[in-house]
Amino acid sequence: MMPSASVEIAFRDVRVLAGTRLLLSIAQLQLTQRRISVIGPNGGGKSTLLQLVNGLVEPTEGYVSVDGQDTVDHGRAVRQQAGFVFSNPAAQLVMPTPLEDVELSLRRTLRETSQRRSAAMRSLDELGIAELAERSSQELSSGQQQLVALATVLALKPSVLLLDEPTTLLDLVNAQRFTQQVEKLAQLHGIMTITATHDLDLAAQAERTLLIHDGEVVADGDPEAVITTYRRRSAV
Numbered sequence: 001m002m003p004s005a006s007v008e009i010a011f012r013d014v015r016v017l018a019g020t021r022l023l024l025s026i027a028q029l030q031l032t033q034r035r036i037s038v039i040g041p042n043g044g045g046k047s048t049l050l051q052l053v054n055g056l057v058e059p060t061e062g063y064v065s066v067d068g069q070d071t072v073d074h075g076r077a078v079r080q081q082a083g084f085v086f087s088n089p090a091a092q093l094v095m096p097t098p099l100e101d102v103e104l105s106l107r108r109t110l111r112e113t114s115q116r117r118s119a120a121m122r123s124l125d126e127l128g129i130a131e132l133a134e135r136s137s138q139e140l141s142s143g144q145q146q147l148v149a150l151a152t153v154l155a156l157k158p159s160v161l162l163l164d165e166p167t168t169l170l171d172l173v174n175a176q177r178f179t180q181q182v183e184k185l186a187q188l189h190g191i192m193t194i195t196a197t198h199d200l201d202l203a204a205q206a207e208r209t210l211l212i213h214d215g216e217v218v219a220d221g222d223p224e225a226v227i228t229t230y231r232r233r234s235a236v
């Protein structure tokens with residue numbers, strides 16, 4: 001049986017402004033489903049929504065909370081609970097090797113070097129990339145780099161994974177491999193995933209889909225229905 005995510009993400013009276021320009025406005029939103037996808041046109045506000053969930057973006061007005069913890073007041077705790085994977089893995093890998101990058105992400109949670117090393121190896125192993133541990137991160141393929149980026153986030157045992165167009169730079173095989181690994185580990189550990197994507201097949205695999213347009217949630221619910229709405233609105 002699929003374990004349900006035990007996390008609740010709540011938006012209340014949220015507005016994000018850049019100067020006087022309104023980037024996102026969400027009066028009420030509660031997210032509890034285990035698999036959520038976020039779709040919509042470029043510049044609509046998908047990335048902003050994802051970044052609000054782990055406090056990378058702070059609401060100008062209103063509140064966002066993860067399991068009752070405000071993302072501004074408890075930013076560090078929230079970021080440990082909600083991990084972020086960007087579409088460009090190279091930007092997330094800063095150390096010479098995958099092993100060192102995963103160790104780096106564990107620096108606050110595991111103080112002892114040997115513990116950190118073994119936890120980092122376990123995290124790489126769980127994703128089937130233990131053999132990449134000491135390779136040069138720069139020389140890995142995008143698909144391999146994206147799995148390493150995922151390992152750095154999963155090592156912290158998050159309860160929410162925020163995936164911002166995680167497969168955009170990957171070929172079909174690597175995109176599917178990445179998605180399957182996320183799905184497998186999310187199920188195994190009961191992790192909620194929120195995926196912003198332009199890949200509507202990927203979006204359709206969720207339990208709930210949000211359509212974001214011009215900074216507002218314009219459709220929300222069953223993935224097929226929301227995707228149909230998006231297609232209809234986008235028809236030229």
Ligand SMILES: Nc1ncnc2c1ncn2[C@@H]1O[C@H](COP(=O)(O)OP(=O)(O)OP(=O)(O)O)[C@@H](O)[C@H]1O
Pocket residue numbers: 018023040041042043044045046047048049212
């Ligand atoms: N740091 C920022 N400062 C000012 N405006 C920003 C900033 N980041 C994003 N924006 C603006 O916020 C709006 C929403 O952008 P966002 O990146 O969330 O859209 P998106 O739906 O993720 O688009 P895409 O599909 O292209 O990734 C856009 O108008 C964008 O120009």
Ligand SMILES: [Mg+2]
Pocket residue numbers: 046047048164196
């Ligand atoms: Mg985006």
